[in-house]
Amino acid sequence: MTKPRVVETTFYVRYAETDQMSVVHHAAYVVWFEEGRSAWLRAMGSNYADFEASGLYLAVSEVYARYLAPALYGRRVTVRSRAEEIRSRTLKFCYEIVDTESGQALVTGYTRHICIDRKGSVARIPEEWRELLAG
């Protein structure tokens, strides 16, 4: 059995992502989770844009984030993402966000997804995508 593959993506914190607490606003990490998913799919040789072009969407059904330490403007962060619990119609992504230089854990969390078609009906994840998601 293969371990789920972890994909990393690293970028600078954007000034617009801070708030008046002088740290990154907590909603920004939810966007970073999504960017982690996008990077994960690109690393797998695919692209979520292609998935949508085929008429399917991985809608977000749940989001959870636990905040351990604040990310700061001027620093780089690394999002580590992996796919888990890949079922016929649903899957889960898990994330860990760290400060790139220090390695300090900033946020952990997950998102659950459900495959839907253009009308919003639940749909099966196509076999080739399930294989790709399973690594």
Added chain:
Amino acid sequence: MTKPRVVETTFYVRYAETDQMSVVHHAAYVVWFEEGRSAWLRAMGSNYADFEASGLYLAVSEVYARYLAPALYGRRVTVRSRAEEIRSRTLKFCYEIVDTESGQALVTGYTRHICIDRKGSVARIPEEWRELLAG
């Protein structure tokens, strides 16, 4: 000749809209301009959602904003919007954003728009919409 109609919409500054300068981030006002346009259309008895449902879009071709004083979390702001220079395929909206309580001017600006269809081709603004836009 009628004066262009000014429509006001008022709301609280959101915490997420602040940045580490402890004031509202400058990109947030561009979103408030858009909310001003939406409110303007609703006040005219229409809805931009209906416009899009008919297969047309008022794409933004230009944005300009001049920042006079910072908006602050905990305060209410009022966006005053009016349509101008309504042509067959283009139009302009002008905005003034003020602190609701003090009346202090915070930001002024404008957006220019071009009517496009679903394929992205330039399209004529339908006559009924031009009449609505002209007040």
Added chain:
Amino acid sequence: MTKPRVVETTFYVRYAETDQMSVVHHAAYVVWFEEGRSAWLRAMGSNYADFEASGLYLAVSEVYARYLAPALYGRRVTVRSRAEEIRSRTLKFCYEIVDTESGQALVTGYTRHICIDRKGSVARIPEEWRELLAG
């Protein structure tokens, strides 16, 4: 014993909050939760801006959201918020977001908070604020 007070705030969905699935992006609801908290505090006769001015912050330590149905541009949404599990240094807010006209439940979720001071150290929630939070 008193039931926790539920405070409602209602606003139009902003166009900028949509994504290319033609529904509101899932991170926007996290911002709406925050706006729900702000409205809750205002309804209690206080203001989170005052809390921060006193040198204390209610930092977000956890966020959870469950997505039931998508919010749409052109519609109004209502955020219902209530404070729960008010401890000496932590508290929880629970949220329900519904489509204002239809009453359809869109998202439920919660946030957990920890009181910190300007240096980021954990601090006691002042007695007057605990009383206010407890309704």
Added chain:
Amino acid sequence: MTKPRVVETTFYVRYAETDQMSVVHHAAYVVWFEEGRSAWLRAMGSNYADFEASGLYLAVSEVYARYLAPALYGRRVTVRSRAEEIRSRTLKFCYEIVDTESGQALVTGYTRHICIDRKGSVARIPEEWRELLAG
């Protein structure tokens, strides 16, 4: 006389940056301009975070953007930034955003800035920063 130095930064479009027109929302480019400025300062061997730590801010006094073609999710974009009109208290940044692969111009624009201190008073840009900004 030296030509103003152009600094490039390249990144993937984020899904959260799209709207229901299926293109990047026009306010996102204003955030990308800012990320271009941040990258420009980093390339000059400095960091805007250090500038703020010294008690000064380059507040945005004007923003202008002209939209030529839409950026798309799944693509990479490159922001080209350069500093211009560096005065004792103000400066201007100019931007060009292109699709990285095709080189197609997407957006051009500028921002004007004024140097202020922590109290919001206009301040002189320190000599070392003016030299750095002048390349």
